[in-house]
Amino acid sequence: MVQDRRIVALFIGSISLLAFIIGGPLIYAVMLSFYSARSFMSEPEWAGLSNYIKVLQDPLFWNSLTNGLTIALSSIVLQVVLGVGIAMVLNKRFLGQTVARSIAILPYFLPTVVACLVAQWVLEPNYGLVKSALASIGVGMLDWSSHAFTAKGTIILVSVWLWTPFVVTCVLAGLQTIPTQLYEAARVDGAGAWTQFWHITIPGLRSVLIVVILLRGIWMFNKFDLIWLLTKGGPLNQTETLPTLAYRKSFIEYNLGGGAAVATISFLLLSGVILIYLRLFPIDDAKQGR
Amino acid sequence: MARISLQNVSKSFGGDQGPWAVNKFSLEVEDGELVVFVGPSGCGKSTTLRMIAGLDDTTSGTITIGGRDVTGLPPKDRNVAMVFQNYALYPQKSVYDNMAFGLRVRGEAKQEIDRRVRAAAASLDLESLLHRKPRQLSGGQMQRVALGRALVRDPDVFLLDEPLSNLDAKLRVKMREEIATLHARLGATMIFVTHDQVEAMTLGDRIVIMRDGLIQQAGKPLELYDRPANTFVAGFIGSPEMNLIDGQLSDASGRLEVRSGDLSVGIPEKTFARSGQNVTLGIRPEHLVISNGSPLEMTVNLVEQIGAQTYLMGTLAGHKMRAVLQRRDEIRAGDKLPIAFPSERLHLFDSTSGASLRMAQTGGKIGVMENA
Numbered sequence: 001m002v003q004d005r006r007i008v009a010l011f012i013g014s015i016s017l018l019a020f021i022i023g024g025p026l027i028y029a030v031m032l033s034f035y036s037a038r039s040f041m042s043e044p045e046w047a048g049l050s051n052y053i054k055v056l057q058d059p060l061f062w063n064s065l066t067n068g069l070t071i072a073l074s075s076i077v078l079q080v081v082l083g084v085g086i087a088m089v090l091n092k093r094f095l096g097q098t099v100a101r102s103i104a105i106l107p108y109f110l111p112t113v114v115a116c117l118v119a120q121w122v123l124e125p126n127y128g129l130v131k132s133a134l135a136s137i138g139v140g141m142l143d144w145s146s147h148a149f150t151a152k153g154t155i156i157l158v159s160v161w162l163w164t165p166f167v168v169t170c171v172l173a174g175l176q177t178i179p180t181q182l183y184e185a186a187r188v189d190g191a192g193a194w195t196q197f198w199h200i201t202i203p204g205l206r207s208v209l210i211v212v213i214l215l216r217g218i219w220m221f222n223k224f225d226l227i228w229l230l231t232k233g234g235p236l237n238q239t240e241t242l243p244t245l246a247y248r249k250s251f252i253e254y255n256l257g258g259g260a261a262v263a264t265i266s267f268l269l270l271s272g273v274i275l276i277y278l279r280l281f282p283i284d285d286a287k288q289g290r
Numbered sequence: 291m292a293r294i295s296l297q298n299v300s301k302s303f304g305g306d307q308g309p310w311a312v313n314k315f316s317l318e319v320e321d322g323e324l325v326v327f328v329g330p331s332g333c334g335k336s337t338t339l340r341m342i343a344g345l346d347d348t349t350s351g352t353i354t355i356g357g358r359d360v361t362g363l364p365p366k367d368r369n370v371a372m373v374f375q376n377y378a379l380y381p382q383k384s385v386y387d388n389m390a391f392g393l394r395v396r397g398e399a400k401q402e403i404d405r406r407v408r409a410a411a412a413s414l415d416l417e418s419l420l421h422r423k424p425r426q427l428s429g430g431q432m433q434r435v436a437l438g439r440a441l442v443r444d445p446d447v448f449l450l451d452e453p454l455s456n457l458d459a460k461l462r463v464k465m466r467e468e469i470a471t472l473h474a475r476l477g478a479t480m481i482f483v484t485h486d487q488v489e490a491m492t493l494g495d496r497i498v499i500m501r502d503g504l505i506q507q508a509g510k511p512l513e514l515y516d517r518p519a520n521t522f523v524a525g526f527i528g529s530p531e532m533n534l535i536d537g538q539l540s541d542a543s544g545r546l547e548v549r550s551g552d553l554s555v556g557i558p559e560k561t562f563a564r565s566g567q568n569v570t571l572g573i574r575p576e577h578l579v580i581s582n583g584s585p586l587e588m589t590v591n592l593v594e595q596i597g598a599q600t601y602l603m604g605t606l607a608g609h610k611m612r613a614v615l616q617r618r619d620e621i622r623a624g625d626k627l628p629i630a631f632p633s634e635r636l637h638l639f640d641s642t643s644g645a646s647l648r649m650a651q652t653g654g655k656i657g658v659m660e661n662a
Binding site for chain 1: 374
């Protein structure tokens, strides 16, 4: 009984701590979105829904939403496709397999700021590595940061570089749970490599992929540091996403209410999408295909 | 259906120099025959089966199915079907799709697939389960689906790798009967791998006993029981195990007898053994008889009543002995029973090699491998 009580106490303690750390700021942010305030020091004034109306009427908001979705979706597709491919190669037995697996996971250990600095150094239009490489074959270098397409592309590229290893690790673990006898049964049944991939590997990775896509989706949609470090939302808001927009409104334009409104809408959108996603693809194995 | 021929098939997982998982395995399986590979784990029985399926490469030797050399061919080009120990059903596919998969992959017409799947389902009593997923099935049902998946393919050869090992005892007997019935009905060539000698005895038209990658003996079940080629086969076939007594052959008393300590047992003259040779005398527990007046006395240590029969464990002249009698209620531990060894039931083996000294050859289609 004593132990039971202790467990309950620990449980309640950790829940309240979580509620304080996560719930507190969340509620504060939502509340803030109904006020207008110029700084955290000044007295906020009740603004009702005006922050939301302003945000929803602002073309920049819709532009940021589209940018965010484009960047998140394309980088997730690339991360998953590459991640599954690399994991399948690493799952084969070959000489130096352990070394290859370690190298493949390395980028995941890089701090985002380091990765962004490296990317900028490589892609810098005047003295970067790519620039000199191109110059040596007589081709000019484009300033990637001044074109919408190349700026978005760079963000996607760096995110793929940084976070594909996460997908590789998860998928590699998932691959090892697929019984080899399924592949043997399929080989005897007459299935080639491609058929085996679609009928055994992908269904076998289903649970892993559902979680990986969900996590990567949340993280990519909320990605702030990478975009801010690489482009600060530029050129001309072409890589602005909801997180950078919320930051810009709050801390550069000193429109705390507006920033909070953007953050709240972003939070609601993401929650809605996650709910629909989990309804469509339940993680619980037992519910599949019943 | 087809005949299978294995010629000097060897398998090493460590390169051309061995160690050999399967060593110079030669066997002819007749069209429509059900051959059982049996032996302890690691004896090479499953590896041999996998080489026939094409899942493992052969290190040397040739395999032909229906007169066609398939040694280098991938599994899909051998027209074999395989049933695995853990069923290997595709977990995300329904029973119907599991059975249809092999046909779809081969590009069969939709109506033909449907016809064959339903026919197989009907013969295996799976019709009501066709829409279910494997996880919603019991072990026995999963095994029937695995059989059905093999059945719809109409293969030349059925390969079954310990298909009953994951089932409980009752279900195992039932499925064993179903497989026997299926074999009788289809007249298909089947190879069945098991470590269970009862399965081997009851199912096989012929049994191949393996140990350490070598065939120990191949023959009809009762041939193996009656004339085991060596002590390993003698111990493996039959339950409880054959009694084996190490001794020396002597003709000092004017007749040939095996002496071991205080024990001496006269043996028939039909043997290659010479006087003075170290031999192992074998007699099955069920062949020992109680015979009043016999000078051999067994002290009973343990009595097991299993219903129709009474199992006895005891000692006879310092040797541990097992005896199986028709039901005897009155025997108790501590009793002393006069025991006789009927000479026509005796087996004699060379102590060093373990090879039988009683006969020249087995009744099977291949000779006995010399036991290394």
